[in-house]
Amino acid sequence: MRRIVACAAALALGACATNEGKKPGSVERMYVISCGENHVKDLSRWTPGVNVGKSYEFGNYCYLVRHAQGWMLWDTGNADRLAAMPNGFSTAGGMITAYMKKPLVDSLKEIGVAPADIQHFAMSHSHGDHSGNANLFAGSTLYIQSAEYRAVFGPEPQKYGVIPANFEKLRSAPAMIIDGDYDVFGDGSVLIKSAPGHTPGHQVLVVRLPSRGPVMLSGDMVHLRYSWDNRVVPSFNFNVEQSGRTIDAMKAYAKATGAELWVNHDMEQHKSIPKAPAFVQ
Numbered sequence: 070m071r072r073i074v075a076c077a078a079a080l081a082l083g084a085c086a087t088n089e090g091k092k093p094g095s096v097e098r099m100y101v102i103s104c105g106e107n108h109v110k111d112l113s114r115w116t117p118g119v120n121v122g123k124s125y126e127f128g129n130y131c132y133l134v135r136h137a138q139g140w141m142l143w144d145t146g147n148a149d150r151l152a153a154m155p156n157g158f159s160t161a162g163g164m165i166t167a168y169m170k171k172p173l174v175d176s177l178k179e180i181g182v183a184p185a186d187i188q189h190f191a192m193s194h195s196h197g198d199h200s201g202n203a204n205l206f207a208g209s210t211l212y213i214q215s216a217e218y219r220a221v222f223g224p225e226p227q228k229y230g231v232i233p234a235n236f237e238k239l240r241s242a243p244a245m246i247i248d249g250d251y252d253v254f255g256d257g258s259v260l261i262k263s264a265p266g267h268t269p270g271h272q273v274l275v276v277r278l279p280s281r282g283p284v285m286l287s288g289d290m291v292h293l294r295y296s297w298d299n300r301v302v303p304s305f306n307f308n309v310e311q312s313g314r315t316i317d318a319m320k321a322y323a324k325a326t327g328a329e330l331w332v333n334h335d336m337e338q339h340k341s342i343p344k345a346p347a348f349v350q
């Protein structure tokens with residue numbers, strides 16, 4: 070993978086020139102795109118101690134941000150190839166069945182956007198339900214935490230639950246490898262925040278919508294609104310203690326900034342959020 074520049078250190082010195090001089094609040098709108106569903110047989114795997122034996126249908130969403138300077142995509146959902154499997158694709162020993170009823174490329178086309186139009190691209194983390202279509206965006210700049218980069222492109226990706234084929238075309242793609250938070254457009258309107266625990270380099274995205282205000286896109290920091298409210302962390306997370314500390318830190322950030330949390334996989338919460346081709350502002 071080619072590094073463009075490690076900007077985090079340069080920013081501290083005021084020397085990272087890529088994003089200077091932009092006016093604040095230049096996000097124009099955001100599209101919330103259905104990127105599959107994941108049906109599970111026992112929700113308690115995600116909510117230890119409760120929901121034992123209860124089935125659940127996790128939603129799965131991708132987020133396309135229109136900024137004055139261009140497009141940014143957050144997460145890529147289940148793989149488009151699953152659209153050819155009407156009965157879904159069974160994983161985790163039959164515990165999860167993954168569906169992709171409408172390919173991401175088709176949803177983007179409806180909005181009038183092709184993968185090649187998207188200049189900025191990041192995933193909350195590298196698991197299959199977020200990286201399913203990552204290879205489509207090999208022409209975009211990928212923003213990834215260095216810990217996640219090492220997990221994906223290191224010697225043992227499977228150890229971190231990574232499907233190496235999902236990243237085949239990204240090895241030589243442009244990437245911004247970051248450590249910590251990163252202001253994508255340099256105007257505070259789209260902020261990647263380090264939120265480790267679920268995976269080594271998990272991150273969340275804060276988008277300052279022009280009317281609605283700041284929205285934090287959870288990735289898998291939590292899987293349900295319940296998990297956020299009750300600080301519930303699955304035991305299969307990469308680091309359970311770190312996951313709890315991340316929830317605490319993001320709650321403090323949300324309180325300080327007035328950001329609302331949108332939980333990617335929470336089907337209940339998503340009922341109230343407009344979906345593409347409609348958009349939110």
Ligand SMILES: [Zn+2]
Pocket residue numbers: 196198199288289334
């Ligand atoms: Zn997920």
